[in-house]
Each structure stands twice: as structure tokens, then as C-alpha cells.
Amino acid sequence: MTKALLLLNMPENLRNKFHSKLARAFPTVNFALVDNVADVDRHLADAEILMTHGPYLSTRADHVLGHMPNLRWVQGTGTGMDNIIDRPSLPAHVQVTNMRGAHGPQMSEAAIASMLALSRNIPRSIRNQDKHAWQRWLPGIIHGKTVGILGIGVIAEALAPRCKALGMTVVGFSSSPREVTGFDRMHAMSELGEIIAQLDFLVLLTPYSKATHHIVNREVLMGMKQGSCLVNLARGGVVDEAALINALDDGPVSGAALDVFATEPLPGDHRFWSMENVIITCHMGGLTDDYDLQALPIIETNLRHYLDGKPDRMINIVRGGT
Template sequence: MPIMVMDRGLHIDAGEVRKAFPQETVRDARDAAEALGVCADCEVLVAMAHDVTDELVGAMPRLKYICAMSAGTDRLDTLKNLKADVRITSGRGIHGPQMSELAFLGMIALSREFPRMQQNQRARRWERWPQKLLFGKTVLLVGIGPIAEELALRCEAFGLRVLGVSDARKEAPHFAALYPRSRLKEAAALADFMIVLVPLSDKTRHMIDAEVLAAMKPTGIIVNLARGPVIDEQALIKALQEKRIGGAALDVFETEPPVEDNPLWDMPNVIITPRIGGMSDVYAQQVLPLVVHNLRCFLDGRPSEMKNILRG
């Protein structure tokens, strides 16, 4: 069964897939444009979901299975040429370490005003001020899945009180309390830090709106590692401009990259990262065992044993 491994050299080594399945034909391409020339007979596509194009799936008439290496697969829902019977699995469950570390980068940098320190360094200015600690503060994780579970463990180790928002669960390890989404504003009012982790859907689009932001403490910091449209960006900009919240660390945006005149670029209490939350220097080692497991189950005719089945 021909397998197409499409990656830009950042997430997986096609050679490792060949080693795991020497009896199969494994083709590789750096991107969708390159894959178009060699994908016609492939029945399996291994790729990051956001790199899969409508043109590519349309050029794969025998496609039976997409093994997405990313946790978020909402891009696949927009593809008109993707047949309904194509099985899809995700890379859910491997991103806890890198997402957690980026969350801490945002929390610590904004709490300690690290951008101000960098400006002072460039200006050779020696300025000291009391340093705000994470210890003893409250963090609210909006969306409780594998990433939140790993992040909660790390937050607890830093001495943070961990709260969560989820309609799917009533308790989870390392959380002091969980709230349903209907009590999001109540939970937001308790948080020194609010970290957004929910996937994007019709129900979560602009879930963090003006009312939720208004419920936060004036010193509260929001970290978005989910999808840009989960937060009402215009409401966030207004809250930051009016200093009704303390700051924001944003890895995702409604438009990516943000347009040049987006006010977020120039705000001193905002840290912008270019959608790097899921990336790591060991991604290949993280994702390869999951990819190999799911491919083996699929090729052996054991689809029920595959992990992270989204469809099919």
C-alpha cells in the first residue's frame, strides 16, 4: 500500500517510516506542491493537517487514511475534495511538554516584565523592581485534555493553584476544581493567569469574549495556545488598551500572521510568538511511535486499535 509522507523536514523523517515498513512503498515530499507529482496511487497520507490542501487530496483518488501528525485537524474539515469515508487520526497527546513550556514562558515573562528588562539591557540601564512570582497564584486552564493534564502537573510544581474549565469532566489530577463552561466568567474572576487550550469549533469560537475578559482581574494575564478565533481579538485589544487586564501571551491569532497595523504588535504588555506552541526539537521522536502504531494497525486491518481516531 503506497504511503505518502509529506513534511517540511521539521516533524518526521520519512526514512524512519521506511525502516518501520520495509515491505511498503513510502514516498516523501516536502510540501503539497511537491507531493502532487508522486501521490496519485498513494492510499495513505502522513502529514501535518494544516499542510494538507484541497488540490492534494483531489489528486489522491485512492486515499483511504490521513495520519495527521498535528493535534489540531480543523483544516481538514474545510477540504471539499476530501471523501467522507477517508479515515483520519490525529497527533493528540504528544504536545504536552512544548505547550507547557511556552505557557510558562508567557506567564513568567509578563509577570516579571521581561520585555522591559530586555529594553533596559539594550539601553544599558540598570533598573530594579519587585518581582512577581508564580508561586501562590491561581491559573485557570480552559479546556482539559492531554496538554492541560501535563501543564497542570507542572503548574502545581511551581506552587500554582490550578483550576479548569470543561464540560466533559468533573475532576482531573492536579486540579483544585473544575468548572463547566457556563461558569467560565466566575472561574475567570479567580485567575491570575488564564491559559486557553480548547480546540476551535462553533461552540468555542469567541468563547473568550468581552464579558469573560471583563470578569478577569485587572492584573490578569491571558495565554492563548489554542486557536486565534477562540478569543474575540477586538475585545482583547480593547481590554489591553484600556488596561482592564494585565497582559497577553499569544501564539495564535484570528489572522495569521497578524496584519502589520494590528495594535497587538506594539503593546508592551503583549508577547507574540509565531504559532510555535506545538513545535519542538524532538518532534520526530515524539510523533514517530504514534505514527508507526497507527500505520501498523491500519495496514494489518486492525482499525479499532488505532489511537486518536477522528473519523472512519
């Protein structure tokens, strides 16, 4: 019997949906469900399929990938494949697929919710509600503001028209600039430093790699427009977090909404937790209460092709096997 390891560090009801629906659809496959990478060792030796997300592997990625002698296919449950595709322990013969195209709606809503919350200072209202404190101030609006989106893929293509519908000017930054519906103009990523002072919001969606490590560095952050805000839905490593703290304390950045961090879970003593101009969400921008309905059609299609011995027919292939 084919064995698949499902390492899914997501809310219990959602991971159980993944497991039960896949088990019903593929009775000839043994699906082992694990929610913590620390508990996977007993499943590594005989699993030939791994379904997971790079951040779920945490610091044990090389250990896991290097101790799966029968591994033939990795199905990512997210779009970004960092901490999987870039690990030296991933054998060359292993095929890798992802969830490209499944996150546009929820990531767009997460970005817009973040901009609205920062603009209207919703966290202050919630803190005041906890204290039964009646205070009023002048909220900002995002209508008429300029948003820069760093990383132009399927998610950015979904987000841009939504921002336009809210009256925003939309500027894109891409490794391969091209005309995309919903964007007023497009720039190369290398131009970020030159354009950054024109932006009211900077939304990060770029994949994490050596090329994008700390692409939002001190120079970029200190060059941002006075009163501007940062939204990170990409990966923590894209931002120099120490430089961001300085920019939030003393620089031009008035607020940040952060869904991803260099270390996850975010350590309890991290400065971000106590900063009133920072909104923290726990790497959940790509998740929804019905994410199984978005993700499982992709997984099931690929699993059928795998079991039929036709891996070349899989969709969302990031790297073909050998």
C-alpha cells in the first residue's frame, strides 16, 4: 500500500478534513496525519509521498527530507516552496508540486484587511474596548492612496484589481516586469529603493529565496514615505526585522501588519508583541475555514496521476522528478 505522510500544522478541524476526505477518496493509500514535525520520525522510512508546507518543517527540514529513502513526491500545501525546494537533503529524483492559484481570494482579503486596520487604527479601538475607554481620532482611508505590491504572481494579480476597486493607485515590483491587469505601472524589483518614497503601503507577496532575503532592508525601510505602512504576507526572511523595529520606532513607518516571521512561532519575548503599531497574525493569510475546498482538487488531481504512474500530467509542477 502506498504511504503518504501528511504533516499539517494547521487548525485541527482543517487538517482532519484533509485527512478524512483524502482517505475516503483514495482507500488504497495509507495517510499518516501528523501536526508537529517533532513527531514525524516513525513515518519517514516507508512514506513515498509528503504533503506539507515549508514552514511546517521548521528547522528539521533537512532531517525529514534526508531520512525518507522512499520519497518520490512532495505536494506543497502552500504556494511558496522555500524550506523544501532549496534544501540540500531533497533528492534530485523527487517531484515537487504546489498550490499555485489557490490563494488569491484569501490573501487579497488579508492584505486589504491589514491596510484598512492600519489606516483606521482598529487595534487601538479594540484596546480601548477592553479598557471601556471612549476615545475618538481621525481615521485614515485607503481611497486615493498608493500601494506597492512586491512580487507579481497569481496572488498579486488577484489583489491588484481589488485595490483599484477601492480607489487605490497600484504599483507592482517584479523580477520580470510586464503589463498586468489592475496595475497602474510596473517596475523591476531593483527599482524598489527609487520608488519606495511614493508609496503609502507596501505589500509583500514575493517568494523567499537568497535573492529576496532581506530585500526590504534598512535602506528601503528608512526610505519609505512618512506615515506609510508595511504588510508582510510573504515570508519573514524577506524583511530585516531589526531594521523594521527601528523604522517603526524612529523612522517613517507608522505601522506594520505581519503574518510571517523569521522565526515561527514568534518567540514570546519578541519586541513585535508589545508594539502598539504592529498587527500580528500567526501565518494564516493563506488559510480559510474552507481551504480544503480550494486545495483538495489540486491534491486529488495530482494524486490520481501519481498513482496511475503519470507524474508528468500533474499540475503546478515546481520541479519534475528524475
